[in-house]
Amino acid sequence: MNKYLTLARVLIRNGAMPGRSENRREKTVVLVVILAFLPVLCMEAASLWNAYGTIAASHLTGAVLAGQMAACCIAMILLGILYVISTYYFSDDTLSLLTMPIPSHRILAAKFTVVLLFQYWLEALIVLPAFLVFGIRGGGFFYWISAILVMVALPLIPTAICSIVSVLIMAFSHFFRNKDRVKFFAGLIAILVAVGITIPLEKLSDHSGSAAQALSSSGSAMKKAAMLFPSDYLAVKAVFGGTAVSLLWLAAFLLLSAAAVAVFLFLGNKLYLRGVIGLSQSNVKAKSRGGHFQLKKRRPAFAVARKDWRLICRTPAYSLNCLLGAFLVPVILIVVLAFTLHGGVTIPRGNIMVISLSVLFLALISTTNVVSPTAISRDGRDATLACMFPVRPADQIFGKLLPGLGLSFASLLIMVIPLCILLRPDSFTAVSVCILSAVAVVTFNMFGLFLDLVSPKLDWDDETIAVKQNFNIAIAMFVMIVALGLPAFLVYKLQLDLWGGVIFLLIYNLVLLAVAAWLLSWKGSMVYGSAGLAKKQVEKTADRQKTIRIVISVVVVAAIFGMIGWEMLFVHTDVKITASEVSVSAGIGESSSFELSQIHSVYLKDSLPQVDQKIVGFASGAKMRGSFSVKGLGRGHLYTQNVKGPFLYIILKDGSFTVFNFDDSGKTENLYKTLKQYAK
Amino acid sequence: MIEFSDVSKSFGPSKIAVDHLSLTVNDGEIFGFLGPNGAGKTTSIKMMTGILKPDSGRIKINGIDIAENPIEAKKQFGYVPDSPDQFLRLKGIEYLDFMADMYDVPLELREERIKKFSDEFEMSTALGNTIQSYSHGMRQKIVIIGALLHDPAVWILDEPLTGLDPKSAYTLKQRMRQHADAHKTVFFSTHVLEVVENLCDHVAIIDHGHILFAGSLEELKEQHKGDESLEKIFLEMTDHE
Numbered sequence: 001m002n003k004y005l006t007l008a009r010v011l012i013r014n015g016a017m018p019g020r021s022e023n024r025r026e027k028t029v030v031l032v033v034i035l036a037f038l039p040v041l042c043m044e045a046a047s048l049w050n051a052y053g054t055i056a057a058s059h060l061t062g063a064v065l066a067g068q069m070a071a072c073c074i075a076m077i078l079l080g081i082l083y084v085i086s087t088y089y090f091s092d093d094t095l096s097l098l099t100m101p102i103p104s105h106r107i108l109a110a111k112f113t114v115v116l117l118f119q120y121w122l123e124a125l126i127v128l129p130a131f132l133v134f135g136i137r138g139g140g141f142f143y144w145i146s147a148i149l150v151m152v153a154l155p156l157i158p159t160a161i162c163s164i165v166s167v168l169i170m171a172f173s174h175f176f177r178n179k180d181r182v183k184f185f186a187g188l189i190a191i192l193v194a195v196g197i198t199i200p201l202e203k204l205s206d207h208s209g210s211a212a213q214a215l216s217s218s219g220s221a222m223k224k225a226a227m228l229f230p231s232d233y234l235a236v237k238a239v240f241g242g243t244a245v246s247l248l249w250l251a252a253f254l255l256l257s258a259a260a261v262a263v264f265l266f267l268g269n270k271l272y273l274r275g276v277i278g279l280s281q282s283n284v285k286a287k288s289r290g291g292h293f294q295l296k297k298r299r300p301a302f303a304v305a306r307k308d309w310r311l312i313c314r315t316p317a318y319s320l321n322c323l324l325g326a327f328l329v330p331v332i333l334i335v336v337l338a339f340t341l342h343g344g345v346t347i348p349r350g351n352i353m354v355i356s357l358s359v360l361f362l363a364l365i366s367t368t369n370v371v372s373p374t375a376i377s378r379d380g381r382d383a384t385l386a387c388m389f390p391v392r393p394a395d396q397i398f399g400k401l402l403p404g405l406g407l408s409f410a411s412l413l414i415m416v417i418p419l420c421i422l423l424r425p426d427s428f429t430a431v432s433v434c435i436l437s438a439v440a441v442v443t444f445n446m447f448g449l450f451l452d453l454v455s456p457k458l459d460w461d462d463e464t465i466a467v468k469q470n471f472n473i474a475i476a477m478f479v480m481i482v483a484l485g486l487p488a489f490l491v492y493k494l495q496l497d498l499w500g501g502v503i504f505l506l507i508y509n510l511v512l513l514a515v516a517a518w519l520l521s522w523k524g525s526m527v528y529g530s531a532g533l534a535k536k537q538v539e540k541t542a543d544r545q546k547t548i549r550i551v552i553s554v555v556v557v558a559a560i561f562g563m564i565g566w567e568m569l570f571v572h573t574d575v576k577i578t579a580s581e582v583s584v585s586a587g588i589g590e591s592s593s594f595e596l597s598q599i600h601s602v603y604l605k606d607s608l609p610q611v612d613q614k615i616v617g618f619a620s621g622a623k624m625r626g627s628f629s630v631k632g633l634g635r636g637h638l639y640t641q642n643v644k645g646p647f648l649y650i651i652l653k654d655g656s657f658t659v660f661n662f663d664d665s666g667k668t669e670n671l672y673k674t675l676k677q678y679a680k
Numbered sequence: 681m682i683e684f685s686d687v688s689k690s691f692g693p694s695k696i697a698v699d700h701l702s703l704t705v706n707d708g709e710i711f712g713f714l715g716p717n718g719a720g721k722t723t724s725i726k727m728m729t730g731i732l733k734p735d736s737g738r739i740k741i742n743g744i745d746i747a748e749n750p751i752e753a754k755k756q757f758g759y760v761p762d763s764p765d766q767f768l769r770l771k772g773i774e775y776l777d778f779m780a781d782m783y784d785v786p787l788e789l790r791e792e793r794i795k796k797f798s799d800e801f802e803m804s805t806a807l808g809n810t811i812q813s814y815s816h817g818m819r820q821k822i823v824i825i826g827a828l829l830h831d832p833a834v835w836i837l838d839e840p841l842t843g844l845d846p847k848s849a850y851t852l853k854q855r856m857r858q859h860a861d862a863h864k865t866v867f868f869s870t871h872v873l874e875v876v877e878n879l880c881d882h883v884a885i886i887d888h889g890h891i892l893f894a895g896s897l898e899e900l901k902e903q904h905k906g907d908e909s910l911e912k913i914f915l916e917m918t919d920h921e
Contacts, residue, residue: 293773293807295780295791303781307770314769314810382766388729389782390754529750 007102007110012117014093043620045129050621050643052137061138062236065130069154069232072126076119076158078193082186083118084162087111089170089276090179098276105269112163112261119155127154131239146238146250153257157231160260167268170275177275184316191324231256300391304399311378312371312403317464318378326369326407330414333365338422340613349426352501356488358433359505363440363484364477366411370467372404373448373476376456377466383458386528393528397520401449408441432502439509440484446516448476453523483512571618573625573639575660575671582675584639584658590617590626592637598652599678604669606645609638609659633657648672681707682728682834682867687737689723689889697723699889701737705867705882710860712880713869716918720889721869722762725838728867729759741834755783757834758827762869764819764843772807772814772822776829783830790829797825801848816843824852835859837868841875853879873910887918 048055048064055061088094088111097107131147139147169176176182231253238250298306312318347354376383386396416437420430451472460466467473487508491501574585583593608622610631617626617638624638636657640647648660648668662668682705689698698720705711715721726732728739730750739746746753767775773794780790798804801821811819820843827835835856841849856866856879870876876883877897884894893900897910904913 293777293794295773295777295787295794297787297790298781300782300784303778307767307774307778310774311769381763384726384731385761385766387731388754388759390751390784391782392751 003102004106004109007106008113011093011110011114041125041129045133046620048130048133049137052133053643056138061134062240065127065134065239066232066236068127068130069235070229072123072154073158073229073232075126075193076122076155077162078189079122080115080119080159080162081165082182082189084115084159085166085170085176085182086179086186087115088163088166088272090182094276098273103269104272105265108163108265108268108272112159112264115159115163116155119159123151123155127151142241142243142246143239146235146241146246149250150235150239150253153254154235156257157229157260160257160264163264164267167264167271167275171271180314180316184320187316187320188324191320191328299395300389301395301399301402304386304391304396305402308375308378308400308403315378315463317462317467321467322369322371322374322407326371326411327414329368330365330411334415334418334422338418347423347425347429350428350498352491352496352498353488354425355429355432355436355502356484356491356505358429359436359440359509360481360484360488362412362415362433362437363444364480365415366408366437366441367444367448367476367480369404369407369411370448370470370473371407372401372445373452373472374457374467374470375400375404375449376452377458377460377470377472378463380458380460380463380466383456391528393524394521396528397449397524401445401520404445404448405442408445409438412437412441428498432505436502436505436509439506439513440480443509443513443516444476444480446513446520447479448472450516450520450523451476453520453527571625573641573660573662575639577674582658584637586618586625586639592627592658594650594652594656594658596675596678598654599650599675600653601649601651602672602676602679603649604646604672605649606647608640608643608645608647608661609633609649611638630657630659646672648675650675681705681740681742681865682711682836683738683740684724684728685738685740687724687727687734687739689720689727689732689734696889698727698734701886701889701891703884703891703894705865707865708860708863709881710856710866710868710879712876712883713867713886714871714873714876714883714914715869715886719887719918721886722838723889724886725759725836725867725869729757729836730754755830756832757836758830758832760820760824760827760835760837760840762838762842764816764823766811766823768812769810771810772803775811775822776807776826779826780829785830793829793831794825797828800851801825817845817848820844821848828855834865835867837866839870840868841870841872873914877910885914885917892917 055064088108091111128151131151135143135147176185234249234253234256238246238253240246241249312322379386389396416434419425425433452470455472457466457470457472487505491504496504571586571590576583576585577596580597581593581595583591585591609628611619611624611628612631613629614624615627615629615635617624617628619626619628622640622643624640626637627635628638629635630638633651634655634657636659638659640659640661641663642661644665645661646665646668648671650658650660652658660668660671662671682703684701684703687698687701688696690696701720701724713721713724723732727734728741728746730746730753733747741753741756744753744756767778770778776794777790780794785793794807795804798807801824803818803821803825806814806818806822811822814822820840824837824840827837837856840852844852853875856868860866860881880897882894882896883900885892893903900910900913901908904916908916
């Protein structure tokens, strides 16, 4: 037992805490990550809190918890299986451990513990809010004891399943005996799971005002999912039993979990070595062809671009973040838009605001491939060697820019054609948007490369760090949003006409392009000319930049918290009635107004409208402000505070509507009496 | 020819890597650059190759100042860095093709030279695999081949023999001798003093950024009791510092 604990401790430290000197900084980063996830946990908890009354009244607490636990187990398996293969077979310590007199089951037990730490993070994200809300609202002594033990034991079965599958795969199959392949598929599955999870989460938050309806429709789905993990029913019976009998269910659940781990360790002891011995880091052909190769002379810029392109395609971290991002994000957006717009809509013709906002949107999406802001960082230590080549700085820069530009224009093309079909713009709008977006795409690729030349992230052992922990990406996006949002704001404020606006936007974008080109040329000449890009010089700047990045992260997280808290606590709906109109002011993007003469009918109802989809605004539980799509009514505005009626429905002559509901029911009724007289 | 004229480089006020270094490496010689770890060897080499910019002083390669005319100066040399772990995702042949493009080697010449060097260093069958799959020695060889493809007049080699098998090490040393005999320049740093004794025409010993000695091996031995080994002389000189 001692040796297992020693080994587990070492493996955890080796993986989780790399080096004492960086401990404080690493702890700060971990803290920032935790803070970043807190808003998600809080919103999940808030939704459940608001819906608890309905859930408890419908006796659905067990079903909800079982479903959440099953969803958690499924996520653990989907995200865990390749992480398990990576940890058991491809981690740096594996080869060292093989040379030591340590039995396989002890190595596996220690590595199992490492994986469990990762699974507990997932569990906290998915299931912890439910456990806490149900415990605070309706739990007793037995609940808390059972809940704690269940939470500790919950990841054991899914992790054991992942481990058994991985041991079998690695012992008997060749496909995953390649670290790059494992990394690529792990990243791909993570992206697909993340996209898959947001859809039901989004639906849950939209429907939480009518929780019973949402749950009864999704409740059966949850029950079906829970059937995949019968053990979760044991856990739910243990948690909600409330008597000493529930301890028997708890014991059964814990025994089952322990049995799963035991089966894994038994199997692993037999098969682990078979899978781990002889692994390779990359694809080595058994016979390499000698003799003649197809060589081709290229200009230096194209040689650099081709080299970069090969690195992007062959490195899993780069192909997932750069390549996949360039194609997947536009495609997903177009698909979502197509479903939202139900086949298409005609946008206003010759509208300068439509043009300026379209340019911002297209440029932003086209540059999500992050190739240019990481062009230097992705080379790592090789980047310094580029300074010794007898190649003009302009050629080096152009070569670095080409892959990012190519992918950005590919993304642009993927979006432009379907958008023209969906939105049916007039030719002038379409041509203006295309030209301006193209200019913006070039500008922000140049700017991204400039940023990476100024502060590249070169000192990494894992390629993922160059693209994931690189703040140049965030800075580039932020600058782009501000730089392209500003002309849209100016066009609106100055009330420019169509031609004036387009000329203004064109000149503005060309000036930005010239500035970006000058900055890139200046810095590129410095780096590739005589100044160089030595690792030691860059490390000093990088250390300072790291501190700045951590500060920025904390500020951003605090801002997100602040905004959410502000929306929930301080933003109120304010209704003003003048001689001719009703204006509603709330938060940003939530205000609306309508004319009194447009009122068709006004009535009170006791039920909350059933929301299909939030379009623009704020929604948390029954608290909703902004524009929504509502079942039976279509699109309109909701300004509701809670699930208790009355709800004031105002239907306008054009078919749109506004629904009011205040904490003070008397206020709602008074507004009804005031507006009723205008109904025709 | 390589000329250092009063070159200095520091990383912060307390870390002076190279201090007023002046050194000339003539054509037709193999020049050994020795020093303990952290002495300033790699920093000097990086300044020579344009990877680092000196704080003061000038460096000329074949009479061309690398600060004033970096492109022309960089065409004069081929550089083998101390770590061969570079461009690991590229196949060997792709790496060589890339290096040939960077140094503007004509197509016919590059094919001929790739074949010649890959046969000499026994790398022909490995060129189709990624560098990541190579052993340390193979990576060293592919980097050496890449540095020599454009037939530079000056060879700058940082620990080039590390990881090479005996045959490849012998091949490289032969080539170094042939290159110097053709009135060209070989500048290399190493920790293996036996190689320096057998191969080098002139040596320089650097420690804490200062040149302690620069001259021929005979001059060095004359200064230090005549019949002592280079190893003993080196340890004496660097210990006293």
